[in-house]
Amino acid sequence: MNEKSHxxxxxxxxxxxxxxxxxxxxxxxxxxxxxxxxxxxxVIHEHSYEREHKELEIDELKLDFFDLRDGVLHEVKKSDKxxxxxxxxxxxxxxxxxxxxxxxxxxxxxxxxxRQTVSVELTPEKETALQQVIQHIEDILAQKLPPPIEVRxxxxxxxxxxxxxxx
Ligand code: SF4
Numbered sequence: 001m002n003e004k005s006h007x008x009x010x011x012x013x014x015x016x017x018x019x020x021x022x023x024x025x026x027x028x029x030x031x032x033x034x035x036x037x038x039x040x041x042x043v044i045h046e047h048s049y050e051r052e053h054k055e056l057e058i059d060e061l062k063l064d065f066f067d068l069r070d071g072v073l074h075e076v077k078k079s080d081k082x083x084x085x086x087x088x089x090x091x092x093x094x095x096x097x098x099x100x101x102x103x104x105x106x107x108x109x110x111x112x113x114x115r116q117t118v119s120v121e122l123t124p125e126k127e128t129a130l131q132q133v134i135q136h137i138e139d140i141l142a143q144k145l146p147p148p149i150e151v152r153x154x155x156x157x158x159x160x161x162x163x164x165x166x167x
Contacts, residue, residue, distance in 0.1 A: 009061060018155060019140050020148065023140055072105065072106055078113060079111070080111045088133065090107035092130060095127060
């Protein structure tokens with residue numbers, strides 16, 4: 001993989017939600033409405049940890065904030081429902097920063113609404129697993145047609161592509 005990647009943290013996140021969602025989003029196909037949930041997420045991002053909040057862009061990566069004093073990269077999330085996906089997203093950021101020579105940092109997931117903090121560390125095992133995830137994402141994105149519908153009703157009902165997939 002090149003230093004610069006077209007894979008974003010959002011794509012990593014969607015990979016763990018639904019492969020079809022990942023493919024559609026990457027093709028810039030959007031049915032997103034400005035739902036209350038989306039709005040709430042934006043408000044939380046803008047107002048949580050306001051003092052420390054310094055959103056940072058490095059190539060394709062959009063980091064919520066990176067505290068240079070203690071080398072902690074923070075990712076703020078509304079709910080911990082998709083914690084596994086969130087952890088892989090942070091691992092991906094740590095991995096890409098490492099490839100840019102920014103090493104010895106750790107990640108932290110912040111869930112202000114449930115007052116939880118989860119520490120994330122890029123171990124050698126996680127790095128190997130992440131490389132496999134990245135390769136699988138590349139394979140999915142290279143497909144000419146979207147992956148089949150994954151029938152996961154609780155996810156589909158709240159997905160912005162629901163109408164596209166089911167109606
Ligand atoms: S509606 Fe369901 S199958 Fe379709 S993209 Fe969303 S999660 Fe995937």
